[in-house]
Amino acid sequence: MNTPDDGPVLEAVDLKVTYPGRRGRPPARAVDGVNLAARPGEILALIGESGCGKSTLARALVGLVKPTGGEVRYRGSGLSYRGRALKRYRRGVQLVLQDPAGALNPRQNVYDAVAEGPRLHGLRSGLDDRVHNALRQAGLRPPEQLVARYPHELSGGQQQRVVIAGALALEPSVIVADEPVASLDASVRGEILKLILQLRDELGLTALVVSHDLGLAWNIADRVAVMYLGRIVELGPVEEVLQHPQHPYTQALIDVLPGGAKRRHDLLAGEPPDPTRIPPGCRFHPRCPARAELPAGDPRDALCTGKALPVLGPGAAGERAAACHLVGVPLVDAP
Amino acid sequence: MTLLEVRDLAVTYRSGGSDVRAVRGVDFTLDAGQTLGIAGESGSGKSTVALSLLRLLPVSAKITGELLFQGEDVLTLGWGKLRAVRWAQMSVVFQGAMSALNPVRSIGEQIREPILLHEKVGGRTARARTAELLDSVGVPSSRANAYPHELSGGQRQRVMIAMALACRPNLIIADEPTTALDVIVQAQILELLTDLVRESRIGLIMISHDLSVLGEVCERLAVMYAGRLAEIGPSRELLTDPRHPYTEALAGAFPTIGDAASRLAPSGLPGDPPDPAKVADQGCAFQPRCPVALPDCATRDIEAWPAGPGRLAACVHVLDKVSS
Amino acid sequence: MTAAVTTASGGLTAPSRWNPVKRFARQYVRMPTGVAGLVVLVGFLVLALTAPLYIGANNLDVTKVNGPLLAPPSSAYWLGTDLPGRSVLLLTIWGSRASLSIGIIATVLTMILGTSIGLIAGHFQGAVSRVLMTITDWFITLPSLPLAISLAAIIGQGATSITVAIAVTSWPATARLVRAQTLAVEARPFIERARALGAGNTQIMSRQVLPNVMPLVLVSSTLTIAGAILSETTLSFLGLGDPSTVSWGNMINQAFTTGAITRGAWWYLLPPGIAIVLVVLGFTMTGRAVENILNPRMVGARS
Numbered sequence: 032m033n034t035p036d037d038g039p040v041l042e043a044v045d046l047k048v049t050y051p052g053r054r055g056r057p058p059a060r061a062v063d064g065v066n067l068a069a070r071p072g073e074i075l076a077l078i079g080e081s082g083c084g085k086s087t088l089a090r091a092l093v094g095l096v097k098p099t100g101g102e103v104r105y106r107g108s109g110l111s112y113r114g115r116a117l118k119r120y121r122r123g124v125q126l127v128l129q130d131p132a133g134a135l136n137p138r139q140n141v142y143d144a145v146a147e148g149p150r151l152h153g154l155r156s157g158l159d160d161r162v163h164n165a166l167r168q169a170g171l172r173p174p175e176q177l178v179a180r181y182p183h184e185l186s187g188g189q190q191q192r193v194v195i196a197g198a199l200a201l202e203p204s205v206i207v208a209d210e211p212v213a214s215l216d217a218s219v220r221g222e223i224l225k226l227i228l229q230l231r232d233e234l235g236l237t238a239l240v241v242s243h244d245l246g247l248a249w250n251i252a253d254r255v256a257v258m259y260l261g262r263i264v265e266l267g268p269v270e271e272v273l274q275h276p277q278h279p280y281t282q283a284l285i286d287v288l289p290g291g292a293k294r295r296h297d298l299l300a301g302e303p304p305d306p307t308r309i310p311p312g313c314r315f316h317p318r319c320p321a322r323a324e325l326p327a328g329d330p331r332d333a334l335c336t337g338k339a340l341p342v343l344g345p346g347a348a349g350e351r352a353a354a355c356h357l358v359g360v361p362l363v364d365a366p
Numbered sequence: 367m368t369l370l371e372v373r374d375l376a377v378t379y380r381s382g383g384s385d386v387r388a389v390r391g392v393d394f395t396l397d398a399g400q401t402l403g404i405a406g407e408s409g410s411g412k413s414t415v416a417l418s419l420l421r422l423l424p425v426s427a428k429i430t431g432e433l434l435f436q437g438e439d440v441l442t443l444g445w446g447k448l449r450a451v452r453w454a455q456m457s458v459v460f461q462g463a464m465s466a467l468n469p470v471r472s473i474g475e476q477i478r479e480p481i482l483l484h485e486k487v488g489g490r491t492a493r494a495r496t497a498e499l500l501d502s503v504g505v506p507s508s509r510a511n512a513y514p515h516e517l518s519g520g521q522r523q524r525v526m527i528a529m530a531l532a533c534r535p536n537l538i539i540a541d542e543p544t545t546a547l548d549v550i551v552q553a554q555i556l557e558l559l560t561d562l563v564r565e566s567r568i569g570l571i572m573i574s575h576d577l578s579v580l581g582e583v584c585e586r587l588a589v590m591y592a593g594r595l596a597e598i599g600p601s602r603e604l605l606t607d608p609r610h611p612y613t614e615a616l617a618g619a620f621p622t623i624g625d626a627a628s629r630l631a632p633s634g635l636p637g638d639p640p641d642p643a644k645v646a647d648q649g650c651a652f653q654p655r656c657p658v659a660l661p662d663c664a665t666r667d668i669e670a671w672p673a674g675p676g677r678l679a680a681c682v683h684v685l686d687k688v689s690s
Numbered sequence: 691m692t693a694a695v696t697t698a699s700g701g702l703t704a705p706s707r708w709n710p711v712k713r714f715a716r717q718y719v720r721m722p723t724g725v726a727g728l729v730v731l732v733g734f735l736v737l738a739l740t741a742p743l744y745i746g747a748n749n750l751d752v753t754k755v756n757g758p759l760l761a762p763p764s765s766a767y768w769l770g771t772d773l774p775g776r777s778v779l780l781l782t783i784w785g786s787r788a789s790l791s792i793g794i795i796a797t798v799l800t801m802i803l804g805t806s807i808g809l810i811a812g813h814f815q816g817a818v819s820r821v822l823m824t825i826t827d828w829f830i831t832l833p834s835l836p837l838a839i840s841l842a843a844i845i846g847q848g849a850t851s852i853t854v855a856i857a858v859t860s861w862p863a864t865a866r867l868v869r870a871q872t873l874a875v876e877a878r879p880f881i882e883r884a885r886a887l888g889a890g891n892t893q894i895m896s897r898q899v900l901p902n903v904m905p906l907v908l909v910s911s912t913l914t915i916a917g918a919i920l921s922e923t924t925l926s927f928l929g930l931g932d933p934s935t936v937s938w939g940n941m942i943n944q945a946f947t948t949g950a951i952t953r954g955a956w957w958y959l960l961p962p963g964i965a966i967v968l969v970v971l972g973f974t975m976t977g978r979a980v981e982n983i984l985n986p987r988m989v990g991a992r993s
Contacts, residue, residue, distance in 0.1 A: 080548040080549065080550065081548055186638035186639065187408070187638075187639075188638055189638065216407035216408055216575065216639050217407060217575055217576065217577070217615075217616050217619035217620070218407060218612075218615050218616065218619060218634055218635040218639065218655075219407075219634060219635075219638070219639070220619055220632070220634055221615075221618070221619055221632040221633045221634020221635070222632075222634035222635070222636060223634075224632035224634070225632050225634065228630065228632070243548065243549055244549075244620075245623060246620045246621045246622075246623065249621050249623050249625075249628065249629060250621055250628060250629075250630070250631070250632040251630065251632060269629075270629070273623045273624070274623065274624050283550060284549060284550070285623060286553075287549050287550050287552070287553035288549075288622075288623065289576075289578035289579050289581060289582045289620070
């Protein structure tokens, strides 16, 4: 049921999540102003390294983390964190976690793991059918043979399908998946990604897939958002962003992919990003290879180190944007 | 010169009354200064192969076959000799540097330890070597007094590499050296490893689940499935023209950006990775998941057939290609 | 919303609730020590429960018995008699009722109190946890003997004060154990999954954490029960029990105070002592076996 003029299903509007600092350390600005919108039936990939805030953003979007600023909007209205409203929200937006072995309660069999959601929401009539359907939609066939098994009796791929079935049992319209294939074997990875595509095609599901892997975005996503230190630094359709990246960080992520066209030997050096100490100006400038290539005394250097960049907008369907002072300016003069 | 020759290696774990045949006959050779990548998924036996090279397997494991390292069978070495071989001639880089490093001792001490142990040098020489080693792996030598928790994940992995290099070994075994690291740090570590191995002509065996990562570093690749080699050969040929359908699936699992064929079309294999406890002896272990299986694949004998210069593949389709 | 659900049940039904129990039983019978422990316990339980059928006031009342005084074991009195002429065998059987019931009731109280406090303290961080753990720490320092003596002075000597004294002094250990385990379980991703599915605090505690904490509580309760029976013996031996009821502790106490030892009346002292050892051993062996089966580390070791 994919009505085109619906507007975004799930939105982050100027979202901020700050964790208080411990033992005198400054607070960590894990998500530091993010606009993101997922339209119905869209698969949106959120790419970044560990510590960039992508997992916190995912948890804020499913309502597990309360934002310290901005808001999460579901079908146009702001998310309320009061018990009943939040519970109703959970039927619409579901989470799939990275490590399927840990995401399943070792003392629950497959049936109970999938029936958990419906039971919590009082959907007890026709529970058998609901579980059966969810398992089939998640590609576990025939479901009858699996319902009595326990997580440790399943393979990694099967475990992840059970987790997905558990989310599908609530008939959500959005699935937020945090590194859904990172802990799976290579040959199983493609099958789970196929499943996500298939769920979009068959059920019209919207998916936000969080990953460190650009290849995943290429495999399944319509649009990609690249995140660095709490902000989206580049956003747009997958083909454009990945084949013609504008932001030096996106470029660096692509360059380090094995088998990439060219290898840079000036790989990003410098301190790993730390959300408790966000650099002024462009937050990527201490590690930026493009800034390093600027000729000495270039006036743009002062922009990079001193002028904060605006927060990127959520981006329309075909629109792309990059938060970089150097975008649109040729980086190195042609010889 | 042949550095390592593995002949018909088989490893059986005894667990709860039943035998699990983790490795079921693996042969390969490695020349001095050569690099070999071993790829496979969980349960393929790749880590068991790596650990058996250093005889680091638990007592419940029964190893058969021959592991000739510089002409001597590692499996029959006495303990004293084996300890001399470990670190001094053959060393290992484990995944998860945080747990492999001792948290209460400085990294300098930990690098010095094997040097003092295996080479009869004084404290000052060892100290100088430590500084040199840290520099060579890109950690400032002023950090020698730092403790593991004070370093970033990438730096810790660099320290692990420095430790492996400490006694100038002839062979380094790297077991998933970059798995827990971020993509950019991963690329840095791989580059470091490649450079060090090339410069000092050290043999390298690198184990990973990611075929493309191995392809970046290693000259030759071996793909393991259910305790056997599915395919072995030069990296480039193996990645661009895989002869075994499993290699093909692994190579396609991580797409190349810009490759139109993989756009919105992830590729994977149906079914689950093999359970080492349930692999049948007869026929091809990959047959249940194989997209091009023939009716008799489940029953006929499969061996590693020649599949081109320096290449072997354990797939019957290789025979058709060679004969035609 | 999502597309209409295509219904095709295919005859799928929820697996029986009894499957885990059956599986547990199958594994349990393969453990000889566990089975031996269970046999001992069931034997004592049957004896204790059926005792009223063949033991009456005329066997226990000092004024009604007519056996020989402090006689060694004979064919008529298999384990001899005590000073007033009662059969030591029947006393030991009857005494199991008091000892076992005090042990079991005290342990159930300990489990309920310790588990709920530990669970709540582990689940809610912040003030709730701090207050509960302060109370726990306060109770953990309470010495059991003086407490039992004071309780006996307030609510009178007997089973109640002993049970309360045991429960009050042993719940903090359970609470600490449960809290630690709760913290470990709460850190695992399936708790986050349950939260995302819509589970509230109560549901997370009861449906996710409790099933993962219970095995540990169960194992520790077998040890608590053994400890409680020993405590009952100690307290009764010290004369804090009701002298008119027969329990193992009371028997030893009476054997001691009447000078059975100096008179060489071993048959008066040994039977209750051996019974205590057997029951405690039975609980420990059962607990060991249960631990071996339920230990999640062993279950999930090979995946």
